[in-house]
Structure formats: C-alpha cells, structure tokens
Amino acid sequence: MNNFLALRDEDLAAFTGERQATVRKRVERELRTAELIASVVELFGPVLADTLNVMGGGDPILELDDDDPFGEEPSGPGMNPDIIR
Amino acid sequence: MLTEAPFTGCTPAMEDMDIVLAYRKHQHATCFQLLYDRYAGKVYSKAVTMLHKESEAEDATQEIFTKIFLSLGKFEGQAKFSTWVYSITYNLCIDKIRRTKRSRELFATELEDPPDKIEEVPDEALMTMQISELRYVLSKLTEAERTLLLMKYKDGVKIKTIASLLGKTESAVKMQLKRIKEKAKRIHDLQFAPTI
Numbered sequence: 001m002n003n004f005l006a007l008r009d010e011d012l013a014a015f016t017g018e019r020q021a022t023v024r025k026r027v028e029r030e031l032r033t034a035e036l037i038a039s040v041v042e043l044f045g046p047v048l049a050d051t052l053n054v055m056g057g058g059d060p061i062l063e064l065d066d067d068d069p070f071g072e073e074p075s076g077p078g079m080n081p082d083i084i085r
Numbered sequence: 086m087l088t089e090a091p092f093t094g095c096t097p098a099m100e101d102m103d104i105v106l107a108y109r110k111h112q113h114a115t116c117f118q119l120l121y122d123r124y125a126g127k128v129y130s131k132a133v134t135m136l137h138k139e140s141e142a143e144d145a146t147q148e149i150f151t152k153i154f155l156s157l158g159k160f161e162g163q164a165k166f167s168t169w170v171y172s173i174t175y176n177l178c179i180d181k182i183r184r185t186k187r188s189r190e191l192f193a194t195e196l197e198d199p200p201d202k203i204e205e206v207p208d209e210a211l212m213t214m215q216i217s218e219l220r221y222v223l224s225k226l227t228e229a230e231r232t233l234l235l236m237k238y239k240d241g242v243k244i245k246t247i248a249s250l251l252g253k254t255e256s257a258v259k260m261q262l263k264r265i266k267e268k269a270k271r272i273h274d275l276q277f278a279p280t281i
Contacts, residue, residue, distance in 0.1 A: 002212040003219050004238040010216075011130035014139070015146075020125050023143055027121070027150040034155060 095119050101166035109157055128174050134235040135178035149174050175250050191229035192251055206266040218277055225272045230265045237262060
C-alpha cells in the first residue's frame with residue numbers, strides 16, 4: 001500500500017475534462033503560431049538577409065527569379081483583328 | 086500500380102514511437118491528440134510535485150507540451166518516449182524554480198555533513214499514512230523537502246535520476262531523504278500518534 005500513489009491519482013483525476021482541454025487548445029495555438037513564424041522566416045529570411053547585405057555594400061548572394069526567363073520581348077497584339085483599338 | 090493509401094490518422098492501438106513517427110510525417114491532429122491524452126495527466130502530476138501550485142503546474146504543462154511537439158524531430162527513440170517526456174518535464178520545472186529563485190534549498194549542497202545518528206524510517210511508515218495525514222505532514226515540510234519526498238514516493242523517480250536532475254551526489258540525496266523521512270514521521274507522530 002502506498003498512499004503517495006493515491007495522491008498521484010488525485011492529481012490525475014483533477015486534470016481531466018475542461019482543464020485538460022483548455023491546456024490542449026493553448027498548446028495547439030502556440031504550435032500554430034510557431035509554425036507561422038517558421039514559415040515567414042523561411043519565406044522572407046533569405047531575401048531580408050540579402051537586402052541587408054546589399055545595403056551594407058556587399059554583392060547580392062541570392063539570384064532572384066527572373067520574370068522573363070527567356071529574355072524575349074512580349075510579342076504584342078500584332079495584326080489581330082479581334083482587338084478593338 | 087499500387088499506390089500508398091492516404092494517411093487517415095493515428096489510432097489508440099499504436100505505440101508511442103509509431104505515433105511520433107506518424108506525427109513527424111503527417112502532422113495529423115489525431116497523433117497530437119493521442120500523445121497529449123496519454124501524457125497530459127502524468128506531466129501535470131509531476132509539475133504539481135515540483136511547483137506545488139495548480140495554476141503554475143497548468144502553465145508548465147502547456148509549456149512542456151509545446152516544447153515536446155516542437156522538439157519531436159530531435160527524439161531519436163534511444164530512450165523510451167515517456168522517459169524523454171518526463172526529463173523535459175522535470176528540467177523545465179527545475180528551470181522555473183531556479184528562475185524564481187524559490188526554494189534554493191532544493192539545490193543546496195550541504196557543506197557540513199555531520200555524522201548521521203538518525204534512525205532510518207522505513208518507507209512503509211510514510212506510505213501507509215492516511216491520505217489526510219499525509220497531506221498534513223507534507224504541508225508542514227519545506228518546499229524542497231516536499232519536492233524530494235514526492236519525487237521519490239509519488240512519482241517513483243530513482244535516486245540516481247533525482248541526483249542528476251538536482252546536480253547533487255546520490256549519497257547527498259539519500260542522506261537528505263533520510264532526514265526528511267525522519268522529520269515527516271516526527272510531524273506525524275506529534276499530531277496523530279495516540280496519547281497514553
């Protein structure tokens with residue numbers, strides 16, 4: 001017989017239902033926040049670091065995506081008769 | 086061609102490690118819920134042992150689970166998952182105690198170790214006290230004494246682990262426990278022993 005274990009059982013019984021669910025929701029909220037911060041850092045971290053580097057006089061490290069990877073000018077409307085001028 | 090079936094969530098029959106692996110891969114809510122439900126009560130109970138106040142234990146439980154789920158990637162399965170969870174629990178609680186500079190006595194090393202003439206109180210003498218008596222005795226001990234006693238007898242933490250958690254030697258912890266048991270017995274007998 002160990003009545004210390006009865007004390008432990010009382011603790012376990014006290015932390016059920018609403019109290020346990022409330023703490024779980026708080027944990028979930030913190031995890032979502034941490035995930036959001038990690039995503040933002042992952043997305044903008046390298047660009048921000050590069051910007052600071054360039055502002056400090058360094059050469060850019062990142063090669064940003066080119067909007068026009070083929071280097072060609074847009075073809076324009078040409079002589080398309082459907083375009084109303 | 087065979088394609089892998091879509092993951093529909095963890096089930097209660099799964100072992101801890103399988104749930105951990107599934108959570109890492111899919112971040113599925115059922116895996117989170119299962120691990121949380123399995124350990125929430127136990128973590129809370131250990132936090133109460135260390136911090137003594139229900140509200141502080143609740144906040145600590147939240148911090149502990151956040152830490153657990155954020156560090157799941159570091160868990161390699163060398164120790165049991167429960168052992169890993171409890172070590173995070175105790176370490177976080179000890180950090181909290183240190184930060185608040187409360188209960189320095191818990192970490193203090195006794196400079197003078199006088200020859201001990203205290204008679205060893207058998208464990209049964211404490212374990213068989215009525216719950217109300219036990220509560221009374223615990224309330225009369227200092228925070229550090231209460232923590233040590235509860236770690237040993239309520240949470241079943243081994244002397245070696247207590248020593249490493251508190252940065253003490255095993256013999257120092259044994260000696261301290263011996264004294265606390267004697268004090269607890271004395272408090273009990275003063276209050277509850279039948280008078281002749």
